[in-house]
Amino acid sequence: MSKTPDLSGLEAQEGKGWVTARTLAEALPYIQIYDRETVVIKYGGHAMGEEAVARQFAADVVLLKLMGVNPVVVHGGGPQISAMLDRAGVRSTFVDGLRVTDEATMEIAEMVLSGAVNKEIANWISLAGREADVRGVGLSGKDAGLLTVEKTTRTRRDPDSLIEHEVDLGFVGEPTRVDPKLIRGLIESESDWVPVIAPIGVSEDGRTFNVNADTVAGAVAGSLKAKRMLLLTDVAGVLDEKGELIRQMSVAEARGLIASGVATGGMIPKLETAIKAVEAGVEAVVILDGRRSHAMLVELFTEHGAGTLIQA
Template sequence: MIKQTQSDTELEEKGWATAKTLAEALPYIQIYDREIVTIKYGGHAMGDEAVAKLFAGDIVLLKLLGIHPVVVHGGGPQISAMLNRAGVKSTFVDGLRVTDDATMEIAEMVLSGAVNKEIANWITRAGREADVRGVGLSGKDAGLLTVEKATRIKKDPDSMIEQVVDLGYVGEPKVVDDKLLRTLINDPEHDYVPVIAPIGVAEDGLTYNINADTVAGAVAGKLNAKRMLLLTDIAGVLDGDKDLIRQMTVSEARQLIEDGVAVGGMIPKLETAIAAIEAGVEAVVILDGRRPHAMLVELFTEHGAGTLITRDPQ
């Protein structure tokens, strides 16, 4: 007779706990079945290989559960590192990098090259046994992103006179052509996961860098995504006391910007969330991408993670 050891008991208890977790997740899995979830992957978490592998594994799991993930990635820290090595100085306006010729060349090289292909490769490796494949794209592929030059208006703190700030080669999505994305998502024979670098082309043929949050919002709106997840390197939206806000409406998000509570990179995130919801996305979540399995906690548990932003009640 073979007796059960302490380690066997622990494994059995772990198995029962896993089964319970899966059963509790079932209602949420059904909510997102065959729905599109757009995920913006960015922040310093992208530079951590262990976290990147977990992220790729979670993306594969979403695909195997019948969800259609579409990944849009940033690469700010990677661009900054390359610019520093090249001796090019960066300046920012409301969280957007002012982009001259030299910066644009490096940004495209980093975003469309190293970062984009690395993320696609991690997804393909994580999904090898199930034939889930990451497909690296930029907005320049198949006319995916047509952009227009972005501008910002700032008030001089002394004179309070408004001035137009030239951001250089920074664009905003004007047209999202989703034909290629839908072809990949709906392929009957393969499980493809689009991975999009935030680079686009204007009608005059010039290449522009785009804020990845903004691209994610535009893509999510065009695809009528069920959810948009903004994975970053903070827990979510913080109030004036630096406490996490669990849930807010579009109007409340606007108020945070107007009151100056939201600053820096949080401004384009909230603006993106607002625009995405107004374009038809059901809800947007800003959450910490450095935490293992943050996406799974958000989508498949009652508590969720980060800050959930929804439309105003009717």
């Protein structure tokens, strides 16, 4: 009677090679799920200024492209804008997490976002993918009518009189229309382009506006009917009232977390963005910690994922 050979010793000798092969085999079903699907990635935060983290992010984006996924990157750049404003001696204030943007601030914001930050991310992707001819293409919402916006309005209630009054945020916009033709042309091209989009938009009358990057990512993902939108942030995901990570939730449950006060601070606009994106046709949105090594790959190609998934 034949006996199954004991390969444990051989596997131990091979070490990392066997682990890598097993990992790839386990990832196969997920690779097929995302084949030729679009994944919109919002990339931002303080990690953008760290070269090692930026290089790893770029390498993971290239790997997604080589595995048949169509990644579309939307980036922020708040810390970089603040640093440049300080250097220029321009004072900046915030209302409800949105930067009040006058003409001087808008000029610097566009210079930083559409210039330095955008081109740096596109270049990191091109460098990481040069052997496979995967290239990052830097864009902003001003290119080819990609992002049309309207001026954002906010109101605040006076604590004494309880009268609400409008707060002028200056050149801060909200998306009203996304024209995805340029993005579709790039990701459906025979060349391996990766669009990298700066969150700058234009109003109907031609004025330039700064737009929250999370909001732009949600609007772009909705227009593309993306399979996934990944919101990379600096926390593990959405936490419950006990401080434990919630692995999965519905849109209704996300609304409940906001209404109950369990979701606070910067997590509220992220959940609101996720809700809008799902309602616009995105299959699911994931909020995850972009500081973790290969967080995107773990989320997309493993059974347990890496953050909080929100779906209809």
